[in-house]
Amino acid sequence: MTLNRILVPVKRVIDYAVKVRVTGGKIDTNVKHSMNPFDEIAVEEAVRLKEKKAAKEVIALSIGGAKSTETLRTALAMGADRAVHVDVPEGTEVLPLQVAKLIKAVADKEKPELVILGKQAIDDDSSQTGQMLAGLLGWSQGTFANKLEVAGDKLTVTREVDGGLETISTRFPAIVTTDLRLNEPRYATLPNIMKAKKKKMEVFKPQDLGVDITASIETINIAEPPKRSGGKKVESVDELIDKLKNEAKVL
Structure with missing residues (x-):
């Protein structure tokens, strides 16, 4: 069986190498951004499936402000065939359930047999969208995948669990969320970056898809955790117990 389409949602986040700063009760977003690392793995896996002739087309999807198009261009340069941008006002906080509803709306239009997305975004670490x-689509799912195989009309996902590895098999359509060990994403080459500029990108507003993104949760304030003080050396177990009891107050 050859899949007609794979849909890959990608998110623009603060680059993983940047130290996040909090100013005025908000995260300073005037720093380098890039594609969420788990989503890079999802794009790579989808492109590999296409290269193996297991899929005909890879569609990248991003939900965010105008700068999300940069992330979509990266996905196109990695090998995605076309892109869909759900344009929301810059700085709008779209909650995981709303993201899932928007992806479902795009999936209803595009009719993919497989959706591959990162298991979480490194900015909020919610790990809920997949x-x-x-649940919204009523499709089977394989979460935290570190190995993915398509054979005929079956999808086999190997995932890490507390006791070791678990392998599950399901049929299409399906949802897969990617773990770090699934693959190593390729770098986008300059020729592919140039080609990506010519690939098709559709733009929708949430209202075009019939999804209300009005936030039901408001972030009041963001604060950095208190700085940890340096450790102390002790000369004996008795001194350690005394400090844990009378200074740290943990005993």
Whole structure:
């Protein structure tokens, strides 16, 4: 079986190498951004499936402000065939359930047999969107995948669990969320970056897809955790117990 389409949602986040700063109760976003690392892995896996002739087309999807197009261009340069941008006002906080509803709306239009997305975004670490999407679509799911195989009309996902590895098999359509060990994403080459500029990108507003993104949760304030003080050396177990009891107050 050859899949007609794979849909890959990608998110623009603060680059993983940047130290996040908090100013005025908000995160300073005037820093370098890049594609969420788990989503890079999802794009790579989708492109590999296409290269193996297991899929005909890879569609990248991003939900965010105008700068999200940069992330979509990166996905196109990695090998995605076309892109869909759900344009929301810059700085709008779109919650995981709303993201899942928007992805579902795009999936209803594009009719993919497989959706591959990162298991979480490194900015909020919610790890909810893939599971919510599976619930909304009524599709089977393989979460935290570190190995993915398509054979005929079956999808096999190997995932890490507390006791070792778990392998599950399901049929399409399906949702897969990617773990770090699934693959190593390729670098976008200059020729492919140039080609990506000519690839098709559709733009929708949330209202075009019939999804209300009005936030039901408001972030009041963001603060950095208190700085940890240096450790202390002790000469004996008795001194350690005394400090844990009378200074640290943990005993």
